[in-house]
Amino acid sequence: MSPLAIFFFFFFNLSFASNTIYNVQNYGAKSNGKTDSSKAFLSAWGSACASTSVSTIYVPRGIYLIRKAYFNGQTCKRNAISIRIDGTLLAPSDYNVIGNDGNWITFENVNRVSIYGGIFDGQGASLWTCKNSKKNCPEGTTALAFYNSNNIVMNGVTVQNSQMFHILLDGCNNTKLQGVKVLAPGNSPNTDGIHVQSSSGVSIMNSNIGTGDDCISIGPGNSNLWIEGIACGPGHGISIGSLGWESKEQGVQNVTVKTVTFTGTQNGVRVKTWARLSSGFVRHVLFQHIVMSNVQNPIIIDQNYCPNHESCPHQGSGVKISDVTYQDIHGTSATEVAVKLDCSKTNPCSGITLDNVNLSYKNGRAEASCVNAAGRASGFKELTSCL
Ligand SMILES: *[C@@H]1O[C@H](CO)[C@@H](O)[C@H](O)[C@H]1NC(C)=O
Ligand SMILES: *[C@@H]1O[C@H](CO)[C@@H](O)[C@H](O)[C@H]1NC(C)=O
Ligand SMILES: *[C@@H]1O[C@H](CO)[C@@H](O)[C@H](O)[C@H]1NC(C)=O
DSSP: OOHHHHHHHHHHHHHHTTOEEEEGGGGTOOTEEEEEOHHHHHHHHHHHHHOSSOEEEEEOSSEEEOSOEEEEOTTSOOOOEEEEESSEEEOOSSHHHHTTSSEEEEEESOBSEEEESOEEEOOOHHHHHHHHTTOOOOOOOEEEEEESOBSOEEESOEEEOOSSOSEEEESOEEEEEESOEEEOOTTOTTOOSEEEESOEEEEEEEEEEEOSSOSEEEOTTOEEEEEEEEEEOSSSOEEEEEEOOSSSOOOEEEEEEEEEEEESOSEEEEEEEESSSOOOEEEEEEEEEEEEEEESEEEEEEEEEOGGGOSOOSOOOOOEEEEEEEEEEEEEESSSEEEEEEOOSSSOEEEEEEEEEEEEETTEEOEEEEESEEEEEOSOHHHHTTO
């Protein structure tokens, strides 16, 4: 054998020998955008799941109509499964087909599943129109949901135009989202980009998110969450909350949000709790190296959240907020009050730090407003006199 042949011999043996590839087209998937390929995808999953070796599900170029798909890992052989997508997965455009089903594509009880590339298109436009005209519409589905799963990777994946949330992580540990794109128009209702809850060790890196609701929303029961290198806008910003709806609720701790740009969003970094008797906490949070560009509420804690004054008789929120640091945050506010800390009257915020925060409004410095908040601020008198 020539040296080159020997190289290839070893290269192929090492990289591919034990990786079985399941092409969805071999299971009957059609790339014409019209034939429902749900069953074919599920059959390919069944094969990968039953395999004891490392396996790859491959989705070639083209458009695949998926009515609905539920990938359960309960009975899998616990091998790593990669899903490589060169094509687009398309949801039904008629919202009545799955609009009340909760999720479009679901993974549950899976371990070591990685998704590389591809476009997931929820085709939500007709449902948004229905909702925006205040007719009686279905709630809508989340495009891509993961429940009770570990070691998920999403790399270079685009999720767009979901009826409701785009990506949901619920009960997931050690999960990495990297180079993800989430795209929906600014006026599409409830289309949160990535919602994380009851999860630990999740990181969301180098991603681009623009939707009609929160770019990232962080629900109860999260810990060790790392968010870095995000471009957010349009949308409602990055939000911890809403929390404190339930009377007994798990808290949120150890959250880092760094190197983020907000462009034209409703909020920048927000912590939001219902004005209801409740329990729970938010602690050990760092917001660092953030640029605001024309953001309506760049820094906001709202513990008196009560939209339409319904279901909360303006009680003090029972969620305790402590040890929250805002560091190196600059840029422009679209409103005069750029820092608004409106904490609970029964559970005041403590340990709030504002360090090197410099936000401007029109041609001057923006204002700050603090209620029931304690901590320290360095820098400008607008801030130092606030806490
Ligand atoms: C994630 O970690 C938590 C805390 O260690 C644990 O209770 C939970 O079962 C884990 N979830 C999964 C899917 O393994
Ligand atoms: C906080 O979370 C990060 C990951 O986001 C982790 O590396 C670190 O160990 C956690 N710190 C504590 C005290 O748990
Ligand atoms: C605060 O921001 C304004 C406007 O960008 C800038 O002119 C000023 O130098 C900044 N001040 C500090 C101390 O960084």
